[in-house]
Amino acid sequence: MAGKSDYVTGTITLTNGQASFSGTGSGWQLAQIREGDTVIDVTGATEFMGVIASITDNTSGTLTKPWEGPDVTAEYRIRYMADGQRSTAQARLLIELLGNGRLTAIAAAAEPAGVIEMLPGGSARLVPLTDLVSGANYDVQVANMAARAAFDGQVAGFAVLVADTGDGRAAIFSKLSNASGDWSAAAYVTGPPITLDITEVDEVPYGAPPDVTLTPRAGGYDVSFVIPRGMIIEPGATTTLASDQPAAVTFVPVTGGYRVDFAIPRGPTGDIDGVTPFWVTRLGSDADATAARTGLGAVGAPGSAADNRIAVFDGDGNLLKDGGKTIAELTPANGSVTNVKLADMAQATIKGRAAGAGTGVPGDLTAAQVLAITDAYAKSNILGAVSQSAGVPTGAVIERGSNANGEYVRFADGTQICTRTQSYPSVSFSNVSGSIYFAASAPAAVFPVSFSVLHDASIKTFASGKASWAATGNQPTLSSWPNFYAFAEISGTAPLVVYYFAIGRWF
Known part of the structure; x- marks a missing residue:
């Protein structure tokens, strides 16, 4: 077979002293570059070469x-190794592997039926096939830990399967030595028991779908039922699942209601078939109605009753009787509140009780009393004096005020804004600072x-006929703006208006 041409696509990066290399624009994996191929540097007078140990992907590998x-x-x-050379190397490796004595050991072993040859430690050993496919092996099975004691004197390696180790689980124990009672730790072959406990049964209107919720807990599940009113629920099939599978419940429609099918994980004995859970008895038949009502009291049916009337309990709570009223008779016309509840109710008031536990007919509450009870804000108390206690507002939402020093606004969250406007009829811009002019210092306001906390304080000036601005002479305090100088680009006198602004917190 003809050899492949050298691979030259892209560029390569090689670093002296490092085995790893990388490529740009290369496709080494796609080109089937492999171990044994040779990288050749063709840039200099001397062609340096390196043998490839592995190719990671299309753009990286190692020498x-x-x-x-x-x-x-x-x-x-990159020069490919010739196929003949690669095949020769693989054949040589196979000859070396076969020449280490293992085939000789296998050939020397007898081969009866039903065994497989294994080579632990370099010598052949015949292992019965049943030992490899029969699962866990043991010599004897006993019912419990007490019964295991009869085999305390067995030799090392003797194994006992205990069906119940004390917590419902089965386990295998092996003798560690010939010493009496020298058993290994338990090798469990089944999981802990799986139990179901009904924790809640809720009723929903007739026609609504049933539902059940399985909540995992230690050792099993808590079961919560939702049962439609007036529909029967009958027990169905119980299916055994593998121990690692989750429990499941299926509702199957039947005449008049639903059948409940359970799928339960395998328990400690490996099977729950034939076991009747307590909930089957509770839901199964009228004959068990008394047992199903355990804890609910002996409630009996009324001797007689008229259709559509409300059923009520009698004095001892153990008997239902005719309430004498239908639902229509107890429902106000058009869903309205009865006249008794509206009697003597003044205009623009709400029925209630402003103070005291009291009994009897509720009184008329004024708007102010309703606000006091509900601790709410309305147009009558949004504006006013703000106050607070430990950062919690106790007064109005907004407070606005003014005095000789200006105006202010306080908010219930602690924000405070102060403003002031000051007018000067005539200010002389006669002091020179470079190419600009400024007036005499204005005092702090x-x-x-x-x-309590100041975030910003600013001063703006407006001089008639001039472009003007203010420059402060020092820092503001918590009680005043700083003094300032009014600047202008030209000299002369002009009326001046000063606008002061500050924002911070009042607590």
Whole structure:
């Protein structure tokens, strides 16, 4: 077979002293570059070569030893190993593997029927096929741990299957030595018991679908039923599942209701077929009605009753009787509130009780009493004095005020804003600072109310006929704006209006 041409697609990066290499624009895996092929550096006068140990993907691989040539990122050639050379090497490896004495050992062993040859430690051994396919092996099975004691004197390797180790699980124990009672730890072959407990049964309207919820817990499941009113629920099939499978419930429609089929994981004995769970008895037949009502009291039916009337309990709670009223008679016309409940109700009031436990007819509550009871805000109490206790608002939502120092707004969340407007009829911009002019320093202005935390304080100026601005002379305090200088680009006098602004918190 003709040899393949050298592979030259893309560029390669080789680093002196490193076995790993990478490519750009290459497709080494697609081109079937393999172990034994040769990388050739064709960039210099000396062609350095490296044998490939492995190819990771289309753009990376490793050499059998670190690259001995210079660092290079350039064109390259990868020369394929000839198929004949590769086949010769594989054949030589096979001959070496077959020549280590293992085939000789197999050939020397007798081969009766029903055995398989194994080579533990280099010598052939015949193992019965049943030992490999029969699962867990043991010499004897006993019912419990007490019965295992009869075999305490057996030799090392003797195995006993105990059906119930004390918690419902089965396990195999092996003698570790010839010493009496020297048993291994339990090798469990079944899981813990699986139990079902009904924790809740809820009733839903007739015609609604039934439902059941299985909640996993230690040792089994808690079962919650949703049963449609007036529909029968009868027990169905119980199917055994593998121990690692989740329990499942299926509702199958039947005449007048549903049949409940359970699928339960295998328990400690490996089977629950033939076992009647307690819920089957509870839901199964009228004959067991008394047992099904355990804990509910002996409730009896009324002697007689008229159609559509409400059933009520008698004095001792153990007997239902005719309530004497139909649903229609107890339902107000058009779904309205009865006149008794609306009697003596004043306009724009709500029935209730403002204070005291009291009994009897509720009184009329005013809007103010309703707000006090519900701790709500309305247009009558949104504006007012704000207050707080430990950061919780106890007063109005917004407070607005003013004094000789300006105006302020306080909010219930602690935010505070202060403003002030000051007018000067004539201000002289006669002081020179470079190519601009400024007026005499204006004094600090006191806030209309003080801050507990100040976030920002600013001053803006507007001079008639001039472009002007303010520059502060120092820092503001919690109680005042700083003094400032008014600047303009030209000299002269002009009326000046100053706008002060500050924002922070009042608590």
